[in-house]
Amino acid sequence: MNALSKRLFLNTLIAVTVALPSLAQEAHVGDLTGHAASGKKLYRRFCVGCHGPLGDGNGENAPWIDPKPRDFTAATFKCRSTPTGTLPTDQDLYNSVGRGFYNSNMPHWDALTDQMRIDLVAYIKTFSPRWKSEKAGDPINIPAEPAVTMQSITHGAELFQKMECWKCHGQQGRGDGPSAATLTDSKDQPIRPYNFAAGGDDSRFKCGVTNQDVYRIFMTGVDGTPMPSFADVIQPNDAWDLVHFLRTLQTNRHSKENDVLKAAGGKIPVKAADAPSGSGGQ
Amino acid sequence: MRTKQLFMVASALMVSPALLFGAGTISGKVTYTGTPAKQKTIDMSKEPTCAKQHTTPITTETVVTGANNALENVVVYISAGAPDESSAPTQAVTFTQKGCQYLPHVLAMKTGQELKVVNDDQTSHNIHPLAKVNREWNKSQPPGTPPLSEKFDKEEFISVKCNVHPWMHGYFAVLKTSHYSVSGDNGAFSLPNLPAGKYTITAWQEDYGTQTQDVTITGNETKTVDFTFKAKPY
Numbered sequence: 001m002n003a004l005s006k007r008l009f010l011n012t013l014i015a016v017t018v019a020l021p022s023l024a025q026e027a028h029v030g031d032l033t034g035h036a037a038s039g040k041k042l043y044r045r046f047c048v049g050c051h052g053p054l055g056d057g058n059g060e061n062a063p064w065i066d067p068k069p070r071d072f073t074a075a076t077f078k079c080r081s082t083p084t085g086t087l088p089t090d091q092d093l094y095n096s097v098g099r100g101f102y103n104s105n106m107p108h109w110d111a112l113t114d115q116m117r118i119d120l121v122a123y124i125k126t127f128s129p130r131w132k133s134e135k136a137g138d139p140i141n142i143p144a145e146p147a148v149t150m151q152s153i154t155h156g157a158e159l160f161q162k163m164e165c166w167k168c169h170g171q172q173g174r175g176d177g178p179s180a181a182t183l184t185d186s187k188d189q190p191i192r193p194y195n196f197a198a199g200g201d202d203s204r205f206k207c208g209v210t211n212q213d214v215y216r217i218f219m220t221g222v223d224g225t226p227m228p229s230f231a232d233v234i235q236p237n238d239a240w241d242l243v244h245f246l247r248t249l250q251t252n253r254h255s256k257e258n259d260v261l262k263a264a265g266g267k268i269p270v271k272a273a274d275a276p277s278g279s280g281g282q
Numbered sequence: 283m284r285t286k287q288l289f290m291v292a293s294a295l296m297v298s299p300a301l302l303f304g305a306g307t308i309s310g311k312v313t314y315t316g317t318p319a320k321q322k323t324i325d326m327s328k329e330p331t332c333a334k335q336h337t338t339p340i341t342t343e344t345v346v347t348g349a350n351n352a353l354e355n356v357v358v359y360i361s362a363g364a365p366d367e368s369s370a371p372t373q374a375v376t377f378t379q380k381g382c383q384y385l386p387h388v389l390a391m392k393t394g395q396e397l398k399v400v401n402d403d404q405t406s407h408n409i410h411p412l413a414k415v416n417r418e419w420n421k422s423q424p425p426g427t428p429p430l431s432e433k434f435d436k437e438e439f440i441s442v443k444c445n446v447h448p449w450m451h452g453y454f455a456v457l458k459t460s461h462y463s464v465s466g467d468n469g470a471f472s473l474p475n476l477p478a479g480k481y482t483i484t485a486w487q488e489d490y491g492t493q494t495q496d497v498t499i500t501g502n503e504t505k506t507v508d509f510t511f512k513a514k515p516y
Contacts, residue, residue, distance in 0.1 A: 076418050085419030163424050164406035167446045178328050182448040186412050221420050226445030228408035228422040232430065 025131075027090040027122035032114055034090075039123025042116055050105065055127035065105045068189055075128035076186065076224040079207035084221040084229035086137025087130060093121045095208075102204040140219055142212055143236045148244050148256045150264045156245025157268045159238060163230060168193040173249030186224045193226075196249035203253050214243045306499035309472040310506050312358065312465045312485060313351040316513035319489075321345065324449040331404040332382035332447075342449070343387045344489045345513070352469030353487065353511060355388040357439075357455040359462035360473060361494065362482035370394035371460055374431070377442075377452075379407045379423070384442065384452035388488065392460045393437060399423065399430040407447065411440045411454055420445075439486060453488055485509040 025036035044053075050069040052059035057071035070077070079096050080088035097117045100108030109117060125131040146152065160166060168183065170176040173196030185191045194205065207217050219239055221229030234242065247257035248268070261268070321341035326333040346354040374396035378385040380403060391397055399409050401423045409430065410420040415438040421430060434440070434456040444450035455462070463471035473483070476499050486492045490511040497505050 074414070074418075083419075084421060085417040163422065164446065167406065179446050179448065183445055184448075186410075186418060221422075223418060223420060226408070226410070226420070228410065228420040228445070230422050233422055233424055233427050 025122050025126045027094070027118050027125060029091050029094045029118055029121075032118040034115075034118030034120070034122035036119075036122040036126050038116075039119035039121070040126075042112070042120050043123050046109070046112070047120070055124070061105075066189070067104050067185070067191065068187065069106070071187070072124050072127035074186075074224070075130040078222045078224060079217075080137070080220050080223065081139035081216055082137030082220065083140060083231060084223055087134055089136045089139060090118070090121055092136075093124060094118055097121065099208065102206050104206075140216065140231060141236070142215055142219075143240075145211055145243075146237065146240055148260050150260060152241045152244045153248055153257060153261060154245075154268055155238070156241035156243070158271065159234065159242045160245055163234065163242075168226065169196065173197055173246070183226045185226070191225055196246060197251055199250070200252040201254055203250055211243050211247070214246055215239055218242065305474060305502060306476040306478060307472060307474045307504040308476060308481070308483060308497055308499070308507055309470070309504060310358075310508040312353045312356040312469045312471065312487075312509045312511070314345075314347065314353045314490075314511045314513045315351070317515055318345040318347060318513040319516045326382055326447075326449070329382055329405055329447060335381035340381075340383060342451070345487075346387070346467075348467040348469060350469075352465070352467065354465055354467050354469065355386070355487070356465040356469075356471070356509070356511075357388060357390050357457075357462060357486045358465065358471040358473065358509070359390070359455075359457050359484055359486075360459050360476075360481050361484040363480050364459040364461050365477060365479075367392070367460055370396075370433075374398045376400060376429075377409075377454075379403055379409075379444070379450070382407075382444075382447050382450055384450060386452075386464070388453045388455060388464055390455040390457060390462045390464050391434070392462075393435055393456055393458055394433055395460075397432045397434070397454070399432065401425060401427065401429075405446075407444045407450070409442065410445055411442045413438060413440045416440065416456065439488075455486065483507055485511075487511055489514060 027034035048059055050059040050061045050065060051057055051072065052062065055072035057069040059069060062069050075087060077088045080092050082088055094117055097109050097120055100106050166177050167179045168177045175193040175195035177193065180193050183191050183193065205213060205217060206222065207213055219229065219231045221227055244257050247255045248261050321344065324340045324342065326340065348354055370392045375389055375391045376398045377389050378400045382403060401407050404425050406422060406424040408420060408422045412418060415436045416434045423430060437458045438456050440454040440456060442452045442454055461473050461476065463473055465471045478499050478501055480496065480498045482494055482496055484492055484494045493509050495507055497507055499505060
């Protein structure tokens with residue numbers, strides 16, 4: 001009698017603990033609902049080779065891959081609409097799976113259906129307990145983009161100096177600043193700052209291609225890498241000016257920013273005070 | 283769940299355990315034996331505004347020693363037996379970036395306590411705590427911007443770095459207790475205001491790991507506990 005009830009209790013306990021996580025592990029984007037159970041099968045077919053059966057980025061291909069596959073157990077994600085240190089939204093992860101990661105071995109998985117991708121997102125979220133104890137961060141607010149003007153570009157160039165973006169990205173944005181060679185990611189792997197000048201009209205950033213994406217990247221930071229968040233130190237309108245300037249660093253890419261710059265003679269006026277000072281005379 | 287709630291209510295009613303139960307103190311000294319690894323000299327020439335702040339060459343700070351084999355920057359804290367504290371101290375702890383160094387090199391705080399990060403330099407720093415248990419974040423702090431205000435919710439020794447200046451490295455010691463002390467240049471530490479009880483004291487050094495000792499406080503007394511770490515030659 002006693003043993004039976006004990007076993008019953010244990011069975012229920014096991015059933016509940018097994019069922020609960022899978023119940024909790026859903027992902028939502030628009031009308032889509034992703035399920036971890038379906039995602040697991042897809043993961044084992046498409047993702048396991050690099051990200052590994054445990055989701056820790058130690059798949060059998062991982063030793064030959066640089067940058068390393070994402071470790072989902074750390075729940076640190078590069079491309080987020082949410083503040084640094086917070087979990088990304090389901091939409092962020094869904095976008096990342098569909099977009100892939102430029103300059104890495106992560107392809108864009110747009111050959112999968114929308115349902116398959118959202119199922120994968122649901123499964124990816126089972127690898128870290130953070131998804132049970134924390135909510136995704138609130139996406140940062142991005143105001144409407146102002147017109148591209150020479151004034152905006154010039155102010156952006158001043159910010160590029162003031163925020164010392166050039167320390168890593170270099171004065172021409174070629175990823176060759178004084179600190180570039182020493183950079184490592186949070187797993188101590190060497191990592192390169194983005195080279196804005198590489199590529200032409202097809203140039204992409206890790207987290208997207210639009211001006212809004214550029215805005216989001218430096219405001220939220222790229223977690224797990226040396227790229228910090230500037231949300232606390234750049235005002236929203238200033239941020240748009242910086243976006244407009246960064247576009248002019250993509251010298252081989254056709255853009256309204258480059259058109260405006262070209263029409264103004266191709267040179268950004270530099271204020272003497274903003275030039276990087278060697279000995280820092282105050 | 284419920285017991286925890288009850289406990290929180292109960293501990294909220296107790297104004298200060300130390301006032302009610304008397305005040306014992308555990309104090310002592312942290313030393314090392316052997317020869318610690320030689321610290322590396324830092325070349326700050328790439329950051330002239332910082333380099334000119336130092337008249338003598340700056341070295342790494344993984345092991346900082348004082349006279350008579352004193353070991354500095356060791357976090358000594360009560361890891362078991364401390365009276366439960368539901369709230370964090372209202373006073374913030376401050377982490378200052380000055381001369382492209384972290385002051386202090388090891389900063390201890392209680393979970394939930396406010397951490398202020400100050401940039402006193404004429405250059406941008408990025409504050410990047412490489413947390414594994416807590417959330418990892420990474421924020422830029424250009425010169426002249428106000429202090430950052432942050433907190434950590436879980437106990438962890440977090441390695442902190444500035445990616446722009448790769449020599450800058452420090453630690454946040456986030457502890458569940460406010461009964462902690464960081465050894466100074468004479469290796470001394472002190473944990474005051476302890477009610478009678480049995481305690482486990484842990485000493486943590488970033489390169490040498492942790493040591494623990496059990497101590498019993500019976501009343502209004504001061505117990506001496508010393509820690510000796512074996513230095514790693516490299």
